[in-house]
Amino acid sequence: MFSIYGVGGQIFRGSLEKLRQIGSVSATARSNAIEPVGQDGREPGYSSPGAFALHTAQPEPRDEVHRTALAAYADSQKIGQERQPLRKVASLMSHAVITIPDSATVLQAWQILAQHGVGQAPVLGPDLTLVGLLSRTDLLRPDRLPTPDSSALVWRALLAQNVVDVMSTPVPGVAPDTDIRRVARVLLDTGLPGLPVIDEQGFVIGFVSRSDILRAVVTDPPLDLWG
Numbered sequence: 001m002f003s004i005y006g007v008g009g010q011i012f013r014g015s016l017e018k019l020r021q022i023g024s025v026s027a028t029a030r031s032n033a034i035e036p037v038g039q040d041g042r043e044p045g046y047s048s049p050g051a052f053a054l055h056t057a058q059p060e061p062r063d064e065v066h067r068t069a070l071a072a073y074a075d076s077q078k079i080g081q082e083r084q085p086l087r088k089v090a091s092l093m094s095h096a097v098i099t100i101p102d103s104a105t106v107l108q109a110w111q112i113l114a115q116h117g118v119g120q121a122p123v124l125g126p127d128l129t130l131v132g133l134l135s136r137t138d139l140l141r142p143d144r145l146p147t148p149d150s151s152a153l154v155w156r157a158l159l160a161q162n163v164v165d166v167m168s169t170p171v172p173g174v175a176p177d178t179d180i181r182r183v184a185r186v187l188l189d190t191g192l193p194g195l196p197v198i199d200e201q202g203f204v205i206g207f208v209s210r211s212d213i214l215r216a217v218v219t220d221p222p223l224d225l226w227g
Contacts, residue, residue, distance in 0.1 A: 001178055002186065003198055005130040006170030007102075010202055016182045019172075020189070089183055090176035092216045093197045093206035099124050100163060102131055107159035109134055122196045122204050123167045129202035132169035139166060173198035174208065180216075183208055 002019045004012040012019065086092050098116045100109050100123045113121060113136060120135035144166065146154040174183055174195045183195060187210060194209030 001175035002182075003173045003175070003202075004170045005132075005173055005198070005202060007125070007131045007164065009129070011170050016185060019186070086216050087180060088176065089174055089178045089180060089197055089208050090206075092180070092212045093176065093208040094212060095206050097122065097196070097204055097207045099204060100134055102126070102162075102164050102167075104163045105159065106139065106161045106163060106166060109163045110139060110159075120193070122171070122207075123163060123169075124204065128204075130171065130173055130196055130198060130204055132164070132167035133171040133196070134163055134167040138168060171196070173202075173204075175199075176206065180213060184213060 002012075002014065002016060003010055004019075098112065098118050098121045100112055100121045102123050102125050104112070109121075113119065113134075119137075120133060122130055123132040123134050125131040144158070146158060172186065172190065172192075172195055174186070174197055176197050176199070186195065187193070194207055194212070196204045197206035197208055199205050
């Protein structure tokens with residue numbers, strides 16, 4: 001189940017087929033076109049929970065005793081774990097989501113993105129429902145940035161703008177029980193690196209990204225696209 005949210009609330013809710021009947025999401029009316037962000041909107045070096053990071057890898061034990069002990073420990077962790085193929089968004093979405101209030105200024109939004117090392121974040125209204133999506137791409141559009149010879153007052157005016165004036169809206173969201181393959185289809189159609197996961201009341205409860213899907217393809221339990 002997919003939905004589209006804007007500053008006026010929920011605009012659409014229905015299946016992928018109905019979503020595609022109303023036209024490509026990337027062509028719907030909104031303040032700014034949504035552009036894909038590299039690395040699913042995460043900064044270089046960012047490592048989400050469970051992601052493989054070279055800088056945290058432990059050196060391999062040099063002696064056989066240590067290797068045997070570690071192997072036995074690893075085997076013990078596998079006991080009782082049942083392989084359950086992942087089919088739904090809820091199985092692989094990220095639950096810790098960075099959000100931006102629609103009352104924030106451009107400067108405050110930029111600081112939130114920088115602090116958490118992300119390239120995009122859902123924007124929430126006063127009732128904490130989804131109203132838009134803000135990315136560094138939105139903030140760094142050449143037609144929005146002042147020229148290098150602009151005065152400091154021009155830059156201050158830009159940073160003091162409300163985030164609503166620069167965010168992308170309306171923005172698609174996805175229900176947690178949606179089939180992963182359908183989410184992949186929407187990501188391909190829109191060029192987005194991920195979608196906010198929305199509950200029945202329109203609250204953001206997670207985020208599913210291309211990296212989440214690709215990680216599920218190469219890890220255990222496997223991603224099941226055809227079940």
